[in-house]
Amino acid sequence: xxxxxxxxxxxxxxxxxxxxxxxxxxxxxxxxxxxxxxxxxxxxxxxxxxxxxxxxxxxxxxxxxxxxxxxxxxxxxxxxxxxxxxxxxxxxxxxxxxxxxxxxxxxxxxxxxxxxxxxxxxxxxxxxxxxxxxxxxxxxxxxxxxxxxxxxxxxxxxxxxxxxxxxxxxxxxxxxxxxxxxxxxxxxxxxxxxxxxxxxxxxxxxxxxxxxxxxxxxxxxxxxxxxxxxxxxxxxxxxxxxxxxxxxxxxxxxxxxxxxxxxxxxxxxxxxxxxxxxxxxxxxxxxxxxxxxxxxxxxxxxxxxxxxxxxxxxxxxxxxxxxxxxxxxxxxxxxxxxxxxx
Ligand SMILES: [Zn+2]
Numbered sequence: 001x002x003x004x005x006x007x008x009x010x011x012x013x014x015x016x017x018x019x020x021x022x023x024x025x026x027x028x029x030x031x032x033x034x035x036x037x038x039x040x041x042x043x044x045x046x047x048x049x050x051x052x053x054x055x056x057x058x059x060x061x062x063x064x065x066x067x068x069x070x071x072x073x074x075x076x077x078x079x080x081x082x083x084x085x086x087x088x089x090x091x092x093x094x095x096x097x098x099x100x101x102x103x104x105x106x107x108x109x110x111x112x113x114x115x116x117x118x119x120x121x122x123x124x125x126x127x128x129x130x131x132x133x134x135x136x137x138x139x140x141x142x143x144x145x146x147x148x149x150x151x152x153x154x155x156x157x158x159x160x161x162x163x164x165x166x167x168x169x170x171x172x173x174x175x176x177x178x179x180x181x182x183x184x185x186x187x188x189x190x191x192x193x194x195x196x197x198x199x200x201x202x203x204x205x206x207x208x209x210x211x212x213x214x215x216x217x218x219x220x221x222x223x224x225x226x227x228x229x230x231x232x233x234x235x236x237x238x239x240x241x242x243x244x245x246x247x248x249x250x251x252x253x254x255x256x257x258x259x260x261x262x263x264x265x266x267x268x269x270x271x272x273x274x275x276x277x278x279x280x281x282x283x284x285x286x287x288x289x290x291x292x293x294x295x296x297x298x299x300x301x302x303x304x305x306x307x308x309x310x311x312x313x314x315x316x317x318x319x320x321x322x323x324x325x326x327x328x329x330x331x332x333x334x335x336x337x338x339x340x341x342x
Contacts, residue, residue: 001019001020001022001023001122001123001124002017002018002019002020002122002123002319002320002342003017003018003019003020003060003118003121003122003123003319004016004017004060004061004121004122004319004320004322004323004340005018005020005058005059005060005061005118005121005122006047006057006058006059006061007057007058008057009047009048009049009052009057010047010048010049011047011048011327011330012047012323012324012326012327012330013323014047015047015121015322015323015326017319017320017322017323020058020060020122022124023118023122023124023125023126024126025071025072025073025126026073026126027073027074027075027076028073028075028076028128028129028130029072029073029076029126029127029128029129030069030071030072030073030076030079030085030126030127030128030129030132031069031070031071031072031124031125031126032065032067032068032069032070032085032087032124032125032126032127032132033067033068033069033070033123033124034062034065034066034067034120034122034123034124034125034342035066035067035068035141035145035341035342036065036066036067036141036142036144036145036316036339036340036341037062037064037065037066037119037120037121037122037145037319037339037340037341038062038063038064038065038145038146038147038148038149038150038178038337038338038339039062039325039326039329039337039338039339039340040063040064040114040149040150040178041177041178041179041242041265041267042063042112042114042115042149042265043061043062043063043114043326044267044326044329044330045267046059046061046114046115047061047326050270051115053115053116054111054115054116055116055117059118060114060118060119060120060121060122060125061114061119061120061121062113062114062119062120062121062122062125062340063089063112063113063114063115063119063120063148063149064089064114064120064145064146064147064148064149064150065086065087065089065113065119065120065125065127065145065148066084066085066086066087066135066141066142066144066145067084067085067087067120067125067141068081068082068083068084068085069081069082069083069085069132070124072129073129075129076129079129079132083134084134084135084137084141085132085133085134085135086132086133086134086135086144086145086147086148086297086301087113087120087125087127087131087132087133087148088131088132088133088148088294088297089112089113089114089131089148089149089291090104090105090110090111090112090113090131090290090291091110091111091112091113091116091117091128091131092104092105092107092109092110093107093108093109093110094107096108096109104293105156105290105291105292105293106290110290113125113127113131120145120340121319121322121340122319122342123319123342131294133294133297133298133301135301136301136304136305138304138305139301139304139305141341142313142316142339142341143304143310143311143313144301145337145339146178146311146312146313146336146337146339147297147300147301147304147311148297149178149291150177150178150179150181150182150311150337151178151182151186151300151309151311152291152292152296152297152300153179153264153265153289153290153291153292154179154182154183154186154240154264155182155186155292155296155299155300156289156291156292156293156296157183157240157262157264157287157289158170158183158186158187158190158238158240158262159186159190159296160292160296161260161262161287161289162238162260162262162287164187164190164192164237164238165190165191165192166190166191166192167191167192167193168190168192168193168236168237168238169192169193169194169195169230169231169236169237169238169256170183170187170192170193170194170195170236170237170238170239170240171194171195171196171197171223171227171236171238171239171240171251171254172184172187172194172195172196172197172212172239172240173196173197173239173240173241173242173243173247173251174196174197174198174199174242174243175196175197175198175203175206175207175210175212175215176198176199176203176206176207176332176334176335176336177242177267177334177336178311178312178336178337179240179242179264179265180196180240180242181210181311181312181335181336181337182309182311182312183240184196184207184210184211184212185210185211185309185310186309187211187238187240188210188211189303189308189309192237192238193213194211194212194213194214195212195213195214195215195216195226195227195230195231195236196212196214196215196216197215197216197217197218197223198215198216198217198218199217199218199219199332200217200219201217203215203335204217206335206336210312213230214226214230218247223250223254224250224253224254227254228254231256234256235254235255235256235257235259236254236255236256236259237255237256237258237259237260238255238259238260238261238262239251239252239254239255239259239260239261239262240262240264241261241262241263241264242263242264242265242266242267243265243266243267243268244265244266244267244268244269244270244271244272245266245268245269245271245272247268247272248263248266248272248273248274249272249273249274249275252274252275252278252279252284252286253275253278255278255282255284256282257282257283257284258282258283258284258285259282259284259285260284260285260286260287261284261285261286261287262287262289263286263287263288263289264288264289264290274286311336311337312335312336312337313336313337313339314334314335314336314337314338315328315334315338315339316338316339316340316341317338317339317340317341318340318341318342319340319341319342322340325338325339325340
């Protein structure tokens with residue numbers, strides 16, 4: 001098959017488009033013909049070596065995949081060849097303490113499609129049958145591929161972890177990203193009010209169209225001051241944080257008492273300082289979020305069919321132009337998800 005892969009770490013220039021070993025499904029796995037694959041922040045960490053692929057190099061990125069069933073392993077039942085599917089990207093062992101508690105996303109042997117095994121920057125990908133969900137006819141392959149990581153993690157962070165309620169206020173970092181554009185919509189669906197940040201003025205109208213009430217250009221404005229002003233000096237109930245570094249530290253300062261910071265990524269840096277006085281004196285909670293459940297993914301698909309959630313797609317690139325697609329994201333030119341189509 002053809003795939004976009006890398007043999008050494010670095011920038012977009014390290015991505016090669018060439019022949020690659022065909023994935024062979026195990027008896028309990030499904031071979032999926034990729035129809036669309038979303039780019040994600042974690043892809044960049046895998047590529048540049050900040051999060052080196054656990055299985056080593058060469059490696060194929062891509063954790064958000066929709067496609068059709070190409071073939072099934074001998075033990076797989078109920079999945080017809082050609083069926084439209086979406087791949088749940090998290091793999092859990094099913095037997096560790098946390099899996100047995102029903103908390104599969106913190107499985108001690110947890111793995112990701114596109115991280116712990118080759119992903120969807122390819123014509124074909126394999127995944128356990130347990131990770132394959134039907135993709136409703138009403139959802140195009142491209143829209144579906146914008147969901148499994150960005151939309152699902154935002155959903156789990158806001159709905160399950162932060163327990164977001166109508167009338168609460170949310171600061172969403174980076175409206176232009178896949179996570180940001182999803183989190184704004186989900187917060188609005190919960191009946192919350194949203195303030196968000198962008199890195200350029202041309203993204204302000206985009207963020208407002210998604211449902212943000214107030215948009216801050218973090219390059220020219222202080223988002224903590226803007227948040228305080230917008231909330232009448234109070235601060236927000238919830239922050240969705242996926243940047244890290246100085247943004248993390250400042251996000252804590254944007255919270256009101258009993259506020260919750262949902263951290264679902266570290267696309268700038270893995271490190272974030274915390275002024276502990278804010279945390280203990282205001283009874284703040286810092287909530288880590290890793291993906292969500294398969295049931296939550298199905299719920300999101302239901303909301304998409306109903307027209308209540310719409311993943312924002314910035315641009316679709318042919319798979320052979322994966323290098324240009326990754327550079328587009330590295331340059332922060334995207335408004336929403338960037339996709340690859342074989
Ligand atoms: Zn487990």
